[in-house]
Amino acid sequence: MAKRGYHHGNLRQALVEAALQLIESKGPTGFTLSEAAKLAGVTPAAVYRHFEGREDLIAEAARQGFGMFADLMQHAYEKYQPSALAAFEATGRAYLAFARKHPGHYIAMFESGISVNRTPELAEAAARARGILEQAASDLSQHIPANKRPPASMFSAHIMAMSHGVVELFARNAPGATAPFAPEDLLESGIGIYLRGLGLLDSDD
Numbered sequence: 001m002a003k004r005g006y007h008h009g010n011l012r013q014a015l016v017e018a019a020l021q022l023i024e025s026k027g028p029t030g031f032t033l034s035e036a037a038k039l040a041g042v043t044p045a046a047v048y049r050h051f052e053g054r055e056d057l058i059a060e061a062a063r064q065g066f067g068m069f070a071d072l073m074q075h076a077y078e079k080y081q082p083s084a085l086a087a088f089e090a091t092g093r094a095y096l097a098f099a100r101k102h103p104g105h106y107i108a109m110f111e112s113g114i115s116v117n118r119t120p121e122l123a124e125a126a127a128r129a130r131g132i133l134e135q136a137a138s139d140l141s142q143h144i145p146a147n148k149r150p151p152a153s154m155f156s157a158h159i160m161a162m163s164h165g166v167v168e169l170f171a172r173n174a175p176g177a178t179a180p181f182a183p184e185d186l187l188e189s190g191i192g193i194y195l196r197g198l199g200l201l202d203s204d205d
């Protein structure tokens with residue numbers, strides 16, 4: 001498949017797809033450009049027509065991932081309008097769903113050590129994804145008294161941190177890390193506890 005893509009002038013994307021496979025199997029620092037070239041069916045020298053090094057290749061995978069991630073978050077957000085609560089909860093579920101479905105992209109985005117500011121295009125894609133969750137948080141925050149309302153950026157950052165923790169600890173099948181509950185249940189209950197603390201959900205009592 002990679003060779004067919006190359007012969008049709010799509011070497012750049014073939015290399016990204018190869019990198020994603022290698023990231024999933026070996027981690028973002030566990031492969032070389034030569035391995036990516038071999039998997040894409042081209043010579044190592046051909047890689048440098050499109051990427052200066054491995055980090056640039058991973059950055060492009062991350063950029064594409066953030067674009068896909070933003071699209072998924074936007075769909076989740078819009079699907080549950082006009083309920084601010086349902087829309088917010090849907091964006092949290094979308095985070096976990098993306099990590100499960102696109103592990104290579106997710107690792108490139110959040111675990112590769114590549115700065116989101118490496119390129120303007122990557123920074124823009126990452127900002128768009130964060131902006132959707134911040135908007136969902138901002139919508140929901142309007143139901144909190146102004147003097148008790150956290151900044152939307154902090155609100156959304158807390159949920160992202162919680163989501164990332166669930167992904168890392170319980171959604172990756174890491175050796176020795178058996179989830180006590182389904183990752184979806186852990187995330188839903190964690191978000192519920194957080195929202196109750198802000199007075200956005202009624203107590204179970």
